[in-house]
Amino acid sequence: MDAIPPTPPTGEAPRARRRTSALTIPEQIANRLAAAILNGEYRDGERLREQDLAETHGVSRGPVREALRALERYGLAILLPRRGAYAVGLSLDVIAEAFNARAALAGIAARQLARREAAVARAVVEMEAALASAAELVEEPAGATHAFQLAIRDTALCIYRYCGAGHIERALTDQVDRSIWGLMWRAQPLDFQTPERRRESLAFWTGILAALRARDEHAAERLLRDDIFNTRDRVLASLAALRGEAVDAALMMREASA
């Protein structure tokens, strides 16, 4: 140590600032690949060669490698050391099940939050702020999709954070950032594309907020579940159309799963 470092060697990690639309190259590649796999452009078990993907997307193999690791954590690819990456073609059943599980967990979280008086008060304040920033983005014609999603996500995270059940919060938030759900937020042609859909979602969340203020646990649970079911149905319909499949009506059920 021959020089005094300009900043202390340890300290607070800088806070991530709101990232509006600056996706890194690996993120872009991962999103495009994820959408392609979900749309059925890759068959289940089809090999993903780094060199091919690099040429296709016009980058080097480095970013492609990183994108493949991201796909692995989304469950859309299997990586075998020294043997390459393979696409995992998720069936519509599996995707529907992911939504159903989330609907059930989120509904429980909303209900438990509504029961806790002090927690509701704090959650509502944060949710109002997040929902307000979402409201500003509703009428943007295009391009604001991602920002709107982030605002809605922040609103939902308040419920999970204050619901009082650590394992539910952990499961829900982990899913948001690290599982198929992260994908649903990112893969392009899925939801929130049109102002109409944004208005609809905003209306749901306004209702959820009102239900929480009124301490109406059943209404809060039902509204949150139904909002997720709506998204599920749109995603399934969109994917089915892209894949040329039909959606089994049984996947559209709206009852709470066990």
Added chain:
Amino acid sequence: MDAIPPTPPTGEAPRARRRTSALTIPEQIANRLAAAILNGEYRDGERLREQDLAETHGVSRGPVREALRALERYGLAILLPRRGAYAVGLSLDVIAEAFNARAALAGIAARQLARREAAVARAVVEMEAALASAAELVEEPAGATHAFQLAIRDTALCIYRYCGAGHIERALTDQVDRSIWGLMWRAQPLDFQTPERRRESLAFWTGILAALRARDEHAAERLLRDDIFNTRDRVLASLAALRGEAVDAALMMREASA
């Protein structure tokens, strides 16, 4: 397409064979870094510079980058694009909470499984096989730690797979491979090091198996929870010793969380 490929362009992804002890270099780096962070060798928010880590571990920056991404998914590091990686010092409270949440979820899964007659029959068969391979590794003096963990993990996965609740299974299995739990299985000096501890865990699992055969849902739930609590207490004690902290007795509670 000027040449016919020797293998069909699409097909089944090869099945991953049981990996005994062949960890890739990035995995080794990630494990060492994870253990270091958990042990308190890095302070919360301390910066992790790629070049330094590369020199310390005697590799290039490539594997280090990959290891840092792995740490991010374990929740032990925060990666800010173009701004570097920062260690996340998990408090003993947070780690204890992760164990408690898992104990609660796994206990529910065991109870629900015990209620389902047909599922129990199938699960027991698979569990017997997995437990048998674990039993072979009990008396190995050293080095079999990882293989033993994998066998126990396979046993546990049977419960989650057949419990009949998709969202519980997903939460539990995702945690095994992609969250702090993946770390608990991998970071070196945590558990299953001694034959005594292996014998103890094996006895627990034998008991769980017996309880399932007897369709005793409460015994199955309690045993599984207690086994996880045992691991929790050992991990906390080990980490506290390494960090020079004391373990709050409140973290060692054995009641089921809400």
Added chain:
DNA sequence: TCAACGTCGATTGTCGACAATTGGAATGCT
């Protein structure tokens, strides 16, 4: 004195090339 701007060093992101390992095919043996 303070704020805004420009410059600079440090660190991450990306790239192309080389090395290591794998799976399969061809070969030789029983």
Added chain:
DNA sequence: AGCATTCCAATTGTCGACAATCGACGTTGA
């Protein structure tokens, strides 16, 4: 013919160097 062995091409893993970007510092102006 069936099986084990050897060899090879294809692909991933790793490396060092270059480029892009960020935060911090110093300067300049009001």
